[in-house]
Amino acid sequence: MFKKILIANRGEIACRIMASCRQLNIRTVAVYSTADRAAQFVQMADEAYCIGPAASSESYLNREGILMAGILAHVDAVHPGYGFLAEDALFAQMCAQCGITWLGPQPKLISLMGDKAAARKFAASRGIAIIPGTYVLEDIEQLQQSARKMGYPLLIKASQGGGGKGIRIVNHPDELESQLMVAKRETDSAFGSTAIYLEKVLKNARHIEVQVIGDQDGRILVLGDRDCTMQIRRQKVIEESPASFITAAQRRELVVAVHRLLDGVGYQGLGTVEFLFSEDRFYFLEMNTRLQVEHGVTETTTGLDIVMLQLQLASREARLGHQVPEGQGVAIECRLNMTGATGENRLTKFEFPRDVRVDTGYASGDQVPTYYDALLAKIIVVAPTHRQAVEKMQATLAQVEVTGVATNLTLLRQIVATNWYLNGKFSVQTLDERLKNDKSFAN
Amino acid sequence: MNEQQLKQLITDLAALDFVHAKIKLDDFELELERPDTTSQFTQQKQTRGDVIVVKSPMIGIFHVNEAPLQVGQRVETGMTVGQIESMKLFNEVTSPASGIVERVLCEDGQTVEYDQPLIEIREGA
Numbered sequence: 001m002f003k004k005i006l007i008a009n010r011g012e013i014a015c016r017i018m019a020s021c022r023q024l025n026i027r028t029v030a031v032y033s034t035a036d037r038a039a040q041f042v043q044m045a046d047e048a049y050c051i052g053p054a055a056s057s058e059s060y061l062n063r064e065g066i067l068m069a070g071i072l073a074h075v076d077a078v079h080p081g082y083g084f085l086a087e088d089a090l091f092a093q094m095c096a097q098c099g100i101t102w103l104g105p106q107p108k109l110i111s112l113m114g115d116k117a118a119a120r121k122f123a124a125s126r127g128i129a130i131i132p133g134t135y136v137l138e139d140i141e142q143l144q145q146s147a148r149k150m151g152y153p154l155l156i157k158a159s160q161g162g163g164g165k166g167i168r169i170v171n172h173p174d175e176l177e178s179q180l181m182v183a184k185r186e187t188d189s190a191f192g193s194t195a196i197y198l199e200k201v202l203k204n205a206r207h208i209e210v211q212v213i214g215d216q217d218g219r220i221l222v223l224g225d226r227d228c229t230m231q232i233r234r235q236k237v238i239e240e241s242p243a244s245f246i247t248a249a250q251r252r253e254l255v256v257a258v259h260r261l262l263d264g265v266g267y268q269g270l271g272t273v274e275f276l277f278s279e280d281r282f283y284f285l286e287m288n289t290r291l292q293v294e295h296g297v298t299e300t301t302t303g304l305d306i307v308m309l310q311l312q313l314a315s316r317e318a319r320l321g322h323q324v325p326e327g328q329g330v331a332i333e334c335r336l337n338m339t340g341a342t343g344e345n346r347l348t349k350f351e352f353p354r355d356v357r358v359d360t361g362y363a364s365g366d367q368v369p370t371y372y373d374a375l376l377a378k379i380i381v382v383a384p385t386h387r388q389a390v391e392k393m394q395a396t397l398a399q400v401e402v403t404g405v406a407t408n409l410t411l412l413r414q415i416v417a418t419n420w421y422l423n424g425k426f427s428v429q430t431l432d433e434r435l436k437n438d439k440s441f442a443n
Numbered sequence: 444m445n446e447q448q449l450k451q452l453i454t455d456l457a458a459l460d461f462v463h464a465k466i467k468l469d470d471f472e473l474e475l476e477r478p479d480t481t482s483q484f485t486q487q488k489q490t491r492g493d494v495i496v497v498k499s500p501m502i503g504i505f506h507v508n509e510a511p512l513q514v515g516q517r518v519e520t521g522m523t524v525g526q527i528e529s530m531k532l533f534n535e536v537t538s539p540a541s542g543i544v545e546r547v548l549c550e551d552g553q554t555v556e557y558d559q560p561l562i563e564i565r566e567g568a
Contacts, residue, residue, distance in 0.1 A: 034558055050556040051502050064530045065557065068502050071530075072554050 001315045002026050002077045002101070006070045007045070008091075009081030010060060010372065011361030013291070014041035017079050020307040029073045031066050033059035035369040040361050047073050054371045060084045063091045070100055077101035077314070079291075079307075083373065086290040087114050103314055104269045105214070105289050113287040117159040117197045123284040126261050131276060131283045133199035140180065146198055147176055155199045156183040160191035162286050164234030169201070202278035204427040207231065207285070208243050209274040210258045211298045213306065213320070215313045218266035221320045222255050223306060224298045224327055230415065231428050232435070237408075238415065239333045241297035244386040245424040246277065254282060261287070270295070270310050276428070293335070293378070296359055300331035300382045330389040331382040334397065334416070337374040340406040345370060348404035356381050356396050368405055376407060390422050414441055450550075492567035495540045499555040503529030507551040512562065516544045524562055527555065542566040 005021055006029040007014045018028045018041065030045035035054035042048045049069040052059030059065070061084055070078060078095050080086040080103070089107035096102060104110065113119045117136045124130050134146045136159055147154060147170070156179060158166030168183045170176050184194045206229040214220050227243035228236045242251070258273050261284070272292045274285040295306055302325040312318035338345075350364040360377035362368060368376065381396055383389040397413045420426050435441050499505070506526040518524060518538045526533045546563040549555055 049502055050558055052557050059557075065502050068529045072502070072504075 001317055002311065004029060004046075004073065004075045005077045005079055005103075005311075006031065006066070006073065006075040006100075007041075007079050007081065008060070008066050008085055009079075009083070010036055010039065010041060012359045012375065012378065013081040013293075013361075015044055015361050016359055017081060017291075017307055018044050020305055020311065023305070023308055024311060026311070029069065029075055031060075031069045033371070035371050038366070040363055040366070049073070054369065056084065056371065060372075063088070063094055066091075067094055067098055067100070070095075071098060075100060077103055077311075079103045082288075082290050082293055087288070089114065101314060103310060105267050105271065109265065109267060110289045113289050114162070115159055115195075116157060116162050116286055117195060119286055120197075120284065123261055128257050128261055128284045129281060131199045131202060131285065134197045136195045136197050140177065143180060143198065144176060147173065150198060150200050153201045155201055156180060156196055157199055158183070158187035158191055158193070159195035159197060160187065160193045163288070164231070166190060167234060202276050202283065205229075205276040205278040205429075206243075206245070207236075207274065207428050208246065208254070208277045208282065209272050209292075210254055211292070211295065211306070212258055212262065212267070212271050212273060213309060213313065214262070214267035214269060214271070215320045216268055216316055218264070218268060219320055220259060220262045220267060221322075222258055223304065223325060224302055225251065225254060226294060226297055228294060229426060229428050230421070230431060232431050234428070236294065237335055237337075237431065238412070238421075239294040239297055239335075240386075240389075241294075241301050241331050242327050244330060250277075250280075250282075257282060257284075269314065270306060293375070294333055296357060296378055296380045297331040297333045300357060300380055301327040301329055303328065329382050329384045330386045331380055332389045332393050333378050333380045334393060334412045335375060335408075336377040336379060336400070336402070336412065337408045338368055338376055338405050339374070339408050341370045342404070342406050344404075346404045347376075347402065349401050350376075351399075351401040352377070352379065353396055353399045356392075376402070376405070386424075387422065390416055411441065492542060492565050494545060495542065495564045495566050496560045497524060497536060497538060497562040497564060499527055499557060499559045499561055500536065501527055501529050501534065502556050503527040503534070503554075505549050505551065505553050505555045505561065506533070511551065512544055512547055514544055514547060518542065518544060518564060536561065538562075538564060540564055540566045 004027040007017050021028045027046045030042050030048040031051045032042045033052050033054050051065035051069055052062050078100055085091040087110055089110040092102040092107040092110055120130045137143045153169055153171045156168045166187050168179050170179045183196055188194045208227055210225050211223040212220055213223055224241055225243045226239050226241045228239045230238035270291045272288045275282040276285050299306055346367045347362055347364055352358045357380040358377050381389055381392040383392045393416050402409055415421050512524055519541045520538060522538045523535045524538050525536045542564040545565045548560050
């Protein structure tokens with residue numbers, strides 16, 4: 001087993017990974033920016049190194065600085081968490097060159113899935129349905145021609161985007177050319193590439209994803225599915241496991257698709273294959289080659305600690321079973337987000353009921369840096385049925401107390417109290433529409 | 444004399460005010476020369492400028508100059524005060540001000556983090 005692991009991340013996910021390391025008696029090394037000096041994850045680590053200033057480009061994205069900390073601390077592995085360098089093939093390669101185990105798939109698979117257009121092509125070549133659209137097209141005339149065939153509305157997507165970033169919607173043919181120009185400019189500055197492609201907007205789509213793990217020999221096991229349909233501007237807000245509104249046959253279909261995609265490619269570590277579900281069909285959306293924010297709902301229903309399993313597989317101290325773990329009950333996660341900075345931005349009160357799982361990197365009294373993502377905490381409940389889980393979430397959110405920082409707590413309470421949420425009558429666009437049209441919703 | 448004892452000796456000596464020292468312990472011999480800056484130093488303390496703290500620009504290993512910086516020594520803006528070795532690259536640390544070295548806060552070969560204070564310089568002195 002590894003002796004010492006560097007966690008190349010911050011906040012709740014750094015704390016989460018350290019908790020699993022502790023269970024396995026692995027020493028932990030944190031790296032942090034000057035904005036995170038007093039952070040929980042820095043205190044929790046056995047060793048901590050300041051690697052740069054607040055701007056993540058010079059700290060959490062500073063490959064050399066992070067690796068230098070790993071070398072100075074003599075770590076034998078790096079866990080990237082999610083975001084930052086988690087899907088950076090170059091960093092994965094650099095770790096290997098320094099003799100440090102990268103806790104994720106091979107760099108070539110990170111690159112393949114990170115290039116969203118290439119991933120679409122790959123999925124299609126493995127016989128998986130992809131969302132109707134194009135491959136990367138440079139020529140405006142070609143794009144216009146394809147758009148005419150596809151019909152409107154359609155999406156312009158950045159090939160280096162993903163995770164809901166780098167997407168523009170085009171509602172009318174007249175907008176296409178100007179939107180293409182804007183999209184190219186945006187993707188160039190955000191991702192350093194002008195590669196774009198077009199995709200059809202699917203009707204009443206739900207976001208369904210599958211958690212997988214691969215061992216060192218590339219054998220794949222599906223650990224369950226999640227429904228992450230509740231989104232604001234393509235960012236997930238509430239997630240569930242398992243996806244309650246698909247049938248057993250559809251679930252089997254998903255498992256077959258994931259194996260068709262990944263069997264024999266040598267995938268190692270954790271990953272999530274995302275699909276859009278529209279008119280009874282699944283369409284490959286993208287694959288994230290890392291630990292996902294919402295992994296906790298899968299853990300809560302399967303009873304697995306998937307980070308621990310990942311570490312055990314990476315050090316060849318565990319073997320994958322053949323069986324998909326039998327899930328128990330329904331788990332729901334709400335993402336408590338900061339919605340804006342207020343003065344000192346200090347959590348004067350930050351309290352949760354004790355009988356639910358809360359993954360957070362903050363404690364009462366902490367100042368929340370405004371340089372990074374808005375996630376304050378993930379609140380996870382579990383109950384035997386979907387209805388009971390929703391009721392438990394309602395009761396839980398009623399007891400959550402947060403002051404000093406502006407949050408989406410009111411909005412979360414409102415969502416879980418609606419009938420359309422309880423009955424699963426919503427798509428990936430529903431929340432955006434409600435926020436636009438129903439003024440009683442907190443924004 | 445082992446490494447630990449040697450380190451201890453260096454620390455002890457750093458605290459002492461001397462210009463010339465000769466130490467002989469069994470077959471271990473050490474002779475040290477320091478520039479005589481004491482008088483100059485005391486004088487400059489009277490016309491106190493601001494203390495500028497030179498901080499490490501990155502995580503790495505601190506290396507002193509060939510002629511290590513001494514307390515009381517004069518440095519000019521842009522002068523190399525040490526190097527940080529990071530990922531096998533040596534990065535020069537330069538003085539942001541002209542003045543007198545007031546304290547040297549890290550040793551040769553020491554691990555330093557980003558933003559860690561390395562040297563204090565009394566500006567303008």
